[in-house]
Amino acid sequence: MKEAFMKKIPFLLVISWYALTAQIDTSFINSLYRYYLTQSACYASLKELCYDIGHRLSGSSQAARAVKWSYYMLKNYGADSVFLQPVKVPHWIRGKKEQCRVWLNGEKTQRNLKVLALGGSAGTEGIMSLPVIRVNSFDELEKKGREEIEGKIVFYDVAFDDALISQGEAYGKAVKYRSRGASMAAKYGAKAVLIRSMTSARDDEPHTGMLNYDTAVCKTKIPAFALSYRGADSLSSWIRNNKVKKIELFSECKTLPDTLSYNVIGEIKGSQYPEKIILVGGHLDSWDVGHGAHDDGAGIVQSMEVIRAFKKLNYKPKHTIRVVCFMNEENGLRGGYAYADETQKKSWKHIAAIETDAGGFTPRGFGIDTTSGLFSKIFVYRDMLEKYLIQYLHNEGGGADIGPLEKLGVPCIGFIPDNQRYFDIHHTMADTFDKVHKRELELGGAAISALIYIIDRIVE
Amino acid sequence: MKEAFMKKIPFLLVISWYALTAQIDTSFINSLYRYYLTQSACYASLKELCYDIGHRLSGSSQAARAVKWSYYMLKNYGADSVFLQPVKVPHWIRGKKEQCRVWLNGEKTQRNLKVLALGGSAGTEGIMSLPVIRVNSFDELEKKGREEIEGKIVFYDVAFDDALISQGEAYGKAVKYRSRGASMAAKYGAKAVLIRSMTSARDDEPHTGMLNYDTAVCKTKIPAFALSYRGADSLSSWIRNNKVKKIELFSECKTLPDTLSYNVIGEIKGSQYPEKIILVGGHLDSWDVGHGAHDDGAGIVQSMEVIRAFKKLNYKPKHTIRVVCFMNEENGLRGGYAYADETQKKSWKHIAAIETDAGGFTPRGFGIDTTSGLFSKIFVYRDMLEKYLIQYLHNEGGGADIGPLEKLGVPCIGFIPDNQRYFDIHHTMADTFDKVHKRELELGGAAISALIYIIDRIVE
Numbered sequence: 050m051k052e053a054f055m056k057k058i059p060f061l062l063v064i065s066w067y068a069l070t071a072q073i074d075t076s077f078i079n080s081l082y083r084y085y086l087t088q089s090a091c092y093a094s095l096k097e098l099c100y101d102i103g104h105r106l107s108g109s110s111q112a113a114r115a116v117k118w119s120y121y122m123l124k125n126y127g128a129d130s131v132f133l134q135p136v137k138v139p140h141w142i143r144g145k146k147e148q149c150r151v152w153l154n155g156e157k158t159q160r161n162l163k164v165l166a167l168g169g170s171a172g173t174e175g176i177m178s179l180p181v182i183r184v185n186s187f188d189e190l191e192k193k194g195r196e197e198i199e200g201k202i203v204f205y206d207v208a209f210d211d212a213l214i215s216q217g218e219a220y221g222k223a224v225k226y227r228s229r230g231a232s233m234a235a236k237y238g239a240k241a242v243l244i245r246s247m248t249s250a251r252d253d254e255p256h257t258g259m260l261n262y263d264t265a266v267c268k269t270k271i272p273a274f275a276l277s278y279r280g281a282d283s284l285s286s287w288i289r290n291n292k293v294k295k296i297e298l299f300s301e302c303k304t305l306p307d308t309l310s311y312n313v314i315g316e317i318k319g320s321q322y323p324e325k326i327i328l329v330g331g332h333l334d335s336w337d338v339g340h341g342a343h344d345d346g347a348g349i350v351q352s353m354e355v356i357r358a359f360k361k362l363n364y365k366p367k368h369t370i371r372v373v374c375f376m377n378e379e380n381g382l383r384g385g386y387a388y389a390d391e392t393q394k395k396s397w398k399h400i401a402a403i404e405t406d407a408g409g410f411t412p413r414g415f416g417i418d419t420t421s422g423l424f425s426k427i428f429v430y431r432d433m434l435e436k437y438l439i440q441y442l443h444n445e446g447g448g449a450d451i452g453p454l455e456k457l458g459v460p461c462i463g464f465i466p467d468n469q470r471y472f473d474i475h476h477t478m479a480d481t482f483d484k485v486h487k488r489e490l491e492l493g494g495a496a497i498s499a500l501i502y503i504i505d506r507i508v509e
Numbered sequence: 510m511k512e513a514f515m516k517k518i519p520f521l522l523v524i525s526w527y528a529l530t531a532q533i534d535t536s537f538i539n540s541l542y543r544y545y546l547t548q549s550a551c552y553a554s555l556k557e558l559c560y561d562i563g564h565r566l567s568g569s570s571q572a573a574r575a576v577k578w579s580y581y582m583l584k585n586y587g588a589d590s591v592f593l594q595p596v597k598v599p600h601w602i603r604g605k606k607e608q609c610r611v612w613l614n615g616e617k618t619q620r621n622l623k624v625l626a627l628g629g630s631a632g633t634e635g636i637m638s639l640p641v642i643r644v645n646s647f648d649e650l651e652k653k654g655r656e657e658i659e660g661k662i663v664f665y666d667v668a669f670d671d672a673l674i675s676q677g678e679a680y681g682k683a684v685k686y687r688s689r690g691a692s693m694a695a696k697y698g699a700k701a702v703l704i705r706s707m708t709s710a711r712d713d714e715p716h717t718g719m720l721n722y723d724t725a726v727c728k729t730k731i732p733a734f735a736l737s738y739r740g741a742d743s744l745s746s747w748i749r750n751n752k753v754k755k756i757e758l759f760s761e762c763k764t765l766p767d768t769l770s771y772n773v774i775g776e777i778k779g780s781q782y783p784e785k786i787i788l789v790g791g792h793l794d795s796w797d798v799g800h801g802a803h804d805d806g807a808g809i810v811q812s813m814e815v816i817r818a819f820k821k822l823n824y825k826p827k828h829t830i831r832v833v834c835f836m837n838e839e840n841g842l843r844g845g846y847a848y849a850d851e852t853q854k855k856s857w858k859h860i861a862a863i864e865t866d867a868g869g870f871t872p873r874g875f876g877i878d879t880t881s882g883l884f885s886k887i888f889v890y891r892d893m894l895e896k897y898l899i900q901y902l903h904n905e906g907g908g909a910d911i912g913p914l915e916k917l918g919v920p921c922i923g924f925i926p927d928n929q930r931y932f933d934i935h936h937t938m939a940d941t942f943d944k945v946h947k948r949e950l951e952l953g954g955a956a957i958s959a960l961i962y963i964i965d966r967i968v969e
Contacts, residue, residue, distance in 0.1 A: 082672070082674055083672040086671050086672050086673075086674070087671050087672050211546050211547055211948075212542070212543040212546050212547050213546075214542055214546070214896065214897065214898060214952065216948075249948065411871070411927045411929050413873075413900065414900070435901060436674065437674065438674060440873065440874070440900040440901045441895060441900045467871045467927065469871050469946060469948050469949050469952065470946060470949075486929060486930060488671075488676075488709060488929045489929050489930075492674065492929065
């Protein structure tokens with residue numbers, strides 16, 4: 050039996066390999082890569098978005114301009130139809146530049162530390178001048194309790210865990226202090242919160258990002274700020290050496306009434322299965338600093354380019370290819386929810402939803418949901434995909450904007466670029482166009498298009 | 510039979526997987542990554558090499574200082590023994606800054622183009638002032654022949670093929686104009702050669718690199734220069750529009766007598782098989798511009814760190830781990846040859862030789878020779894290695910310095926970092942310390958150490 054088995058295996062493998070690859074034309078994938086690296090508009094479009102529009106927080110005039118821009122870009126790229134999906138979005142504004150001044154014992158001049166108010170934060174209502182207390186975890190916060198916390202500024206001195214290989218994992222571990230830190234501290238009577246920026250980069254750039262007031266934990270909404278890595282190191286050392294007398298904080302940020310905005314959607318109608326959709330998207334909004342170049346200008350131009358690429362290469366997809374420029378990923382996810390709502394209402398059928406929102410860096414692969422067997426269907430091509438820099442196929446996909454779709458059972462896919470440099474500039478003034486490498490951006494776009502092509506070919 | 514087969518396969522797989530992985534302690538690999546990302550000296554050493562010594566072309570005083578530096582570093586890192594291997598190296602000097610001035614018809618002022626003489630090039634012996642002829646291939650050069658070429662400066666207007674996914678492949682295709690262009694043109698009576706820089710980056714940095722005069726093709730050694738991408742674009746357009754009257758070239762470079770230098774070798778003696786060596790190395794020399802940070806300061810600090818890591822983590826390898834800092838990879842490969850010579854003379858036995866000379870960028874994987882079954886032995890761990898960012902195992906290994914060992918039958922391995930940014934700065938003034946990302950450098954080092962650990966465990 051062993052002999053028969055040995056003989057049969059390679060034969061079976063060859064047969065099944067042939068059957069599978071017969072559906073895929075690698076010369077078309079080669080054309081896609083050639084197109085992206087020599088003719089695509091990704092890089093030029095990103096430059097336009099970054100320099101002509103700039104950052105574009107939900108509710109801002111720039112966000113409104115970005116909606117119009119992407120609408121006309123999708124038209125110009127040759128989408129069969131382009132439409133807007135109305136979304137009511139939060140409208141938070143930062144106001145005047147924030148201030149953080151540290152008074153040290155025995156010194157006459159204060160030290161200014163660079164800070165950014167967290168997104169959604171309340172303002173300080175004038176200058177707040179209070180003592181600071183340092184904690185290294187929620188556990189320590191709880192232990193200190195109201196007795197030590199009340200009336201103070203809480204500094205969560207919790208750094209990124211540099212020992213983790215994935216910066217995304219480090220982010221996942223540390224981000225709770227950004228999102229929940231304010232309400233947790235307010236519960237014990239704290240008046241404001243300082244956090245370390247979500248980064249491993251030892252520089253002086255503070256990183257903003259969403260704060261979620263949890264009224265179930267505490268009804269009081271206290272102001273919250275991120276310090277830069279170096280600033281946090283200084284403050285930590287001053288506090289540990291009992292040098293800090295008090296801290297002055299100032300911010301003017303506030304939340305205005307919700308504003309009408311839009312998801313921007315463009316598509317190529319499927320030739321065989323027009324009712325079945327392969328979705329690809331990123332988010333059009335960004336934080337109100339820098340250019341939002343990697344986060345997520347890159348994802349937007351990569352998504353839009355799928356239409357331009359297929360049109361230019363005259364590829365007629367069997368399924369409908371739908372590009373969604375989601376609004377409000379950063380501070381509300383209203384676009385993602387609105388899209389999922391309409392999906393339910395209109396019974397839209399998605400055979401896959403791909404999100405690109407992890408930066409325009411060199412591609413590594415995709416995270417793919419195992420729902421409906423999509424992961425294993427694609428995994429068959431693992432060896433073939435290696436030379437296209439798709440070298441990591443992870444069996445878990447998704448992203449924030451397509452999260453609500455995932456709950457509806459849509460097989461979700463997240464594009465995975467290399468993430469070592471992403472959190473250096475994520476949500477900072479430094480997330481600017483010059484940080485994006487032309488070829489890396491294009492190769493990411495090519496990988497996404499290639500995957501869409503494969504799904505279009507192998508899924509009915 | 511089918512049923513028995515279905516039942517047996519998973520069982521056999523589990524058994525063999527268990528047997529294989531039992532030799533490998535993934536918790537040790539985790540410790541290695543933790544060490545590299547939080548305690549390693551890679552980044553600090555590279556800073557020292559770049560700022561305290563700087564670039565270090567073979568034969569230069571900086572190269573001599575780099576020899577001493579790496580000798581003491583290896584001692585400090587706890588190598589059981591450190592020794593120098595004498596190597597006679599070429600000693601080429603650039604001399605005063607080169608000049609390239611283009612006279613355009615009807616213009617009174619010349620246009621200065623940034624150039625770098627190619628390594629090994631002859632000088633112009635004063636200012637050379639001649640007409641230029643543009644060719645786009647060796648074929649075109651041959652077609653034009655002596656009639657059109659004689660007495661002129663030949664401009665090889667051949668750009669990197671941006672359509673190729675691998676920048677290394679683009680380099681491989683274009684580099685013949687740098688290495689053989691001068692002799693090929695001299696054969697038809699050309700007086701000097703200009704080439705496009707070996708890069709896809711649209712900037713104004715010229716890239717130097719080795720030129721090999723082939724006396725079998727032509728005995729006359731004519732000067733050769735690289736133009737920056739933008740400079741080459743300008744010149745190309747001027748020539749195509751018949752605007753160029755003449756070009757003035759100036760360089761003072763020359764080749765001095767060979768100089769005594771050294772490979773620097775440090776090792777940890779193997780506990781079970783001291784006579785069997787796992788080699789890891791990079792090259793200590795660099796071009797005479799920039800810092801030689803990615804090329805190959807990164808490879809040097811990654812190689813040396815293997816000793817520090819194993820000592821700090823108290824890992825006692827079964828085989829001898831030998832770190833080789835090769836001298837003269839850039840313009841002669843004399844270190845590589847000297848090492849292979851001594852290998853033959855002393856019958857050194859290498860079970861693997863690993864080279865890291867492709868930049869300190871985020872790791873992707875390794876190219877591994879199939880000699881002696883090493884590739885398939887390592888390929889078994891493919892899935893396990895994914896999370897360590899070793900996601901691409903290619904069945905062809907090596908590198909320039911270990912090339913001569915490969916010819917002796919040593920299984921060779923090349924570390925493969927991402928190469929999209931490498932040729933932006935390769936052999937330029939811009940290959941400086943600030944271009945190296947701390948975590949990417951460290952993760953490359955960790956990947957190399959992890960692979961050495963695995964080889965040490967699985968090979969007898």
